[in-house]
Amino acid sequence: MNPPDSEIEDLLRALxxxxxxxxxxESIGAQIAARTIAVAERLPAAAVLRRGPAAAPARxxxxxxxxxxGAVTAAVIIVGAEHFSSPPAAALATAVPAEPFVTEQLxxxxxxxxxxxxxxxxxxxxxxxEPVHRVRFTSYERHIWTNPATGALMEYTVPRxxxxxxxxxxx
Numbered sequence: 319m320n321p322p323d324s325e326i327e328d329l330l331r332a333l334x335x336x337x338x339x340x341x342x343x344e345s346i347g348a349q350i351a352a353r354t355i356a357v358a359e360r361l362p363a364a365a366v367l368r369r370g371p372a373a374a375p376a377r378x379x380x381x382x383x384x385x386x387x388g389a390v391t392a393a394v395i396i397v398g399a400e401h402f403s404s405p406p407a408a409a410l411a412t413a414v415p416a417e418p419f420v421t422e423q424l425x426x427x428x429x430x431x432x433x434x435x436x437x438x439x440x441x442x443x444x445x446x447x448e449p450v451h452r453v454r455f456t457s458y459e460r461h462i463w464t465n466p467a468t469g470a471l472m473e474y475t476v477p478r479x480x481x482x483x484x485x486x487x488x489x
Contacts, residue, residue: 430460455478458475459478460473
């Protein structure tokens, strides 16, 4: 970790913003001077914060109003959750089963093959004692189908391992 008073932090603490241009200060000053604020009467802070007997019923009704609004909101949420959470048993009994997934609806879009690794296993002898060069290929085949009606996309990846035997006479 860096020490708390590193050189960079000292440099950052020493940075100060540049002062504004004189034109900007004059422009802001002119805009403020053009505004006139009319104050009818200034009240002391104690008068604003004082709550007399006339304010008590208003606060009392306001509290009950918020409580009522919260109760109504909770009731709406509970009724809505019960109404939309599960369909009635009669609706389940008369529900139409979903269509089975049919592969004829899919159209082949693309197929790719990608070689991931090759391993040269050198010369080996076959069952009839013929020398062959053996190479192992590891690859992936990727096939993509789509359903044009729904826009659904199905991608299928198949790992493959191929072993090629090349007779020495053909090399």
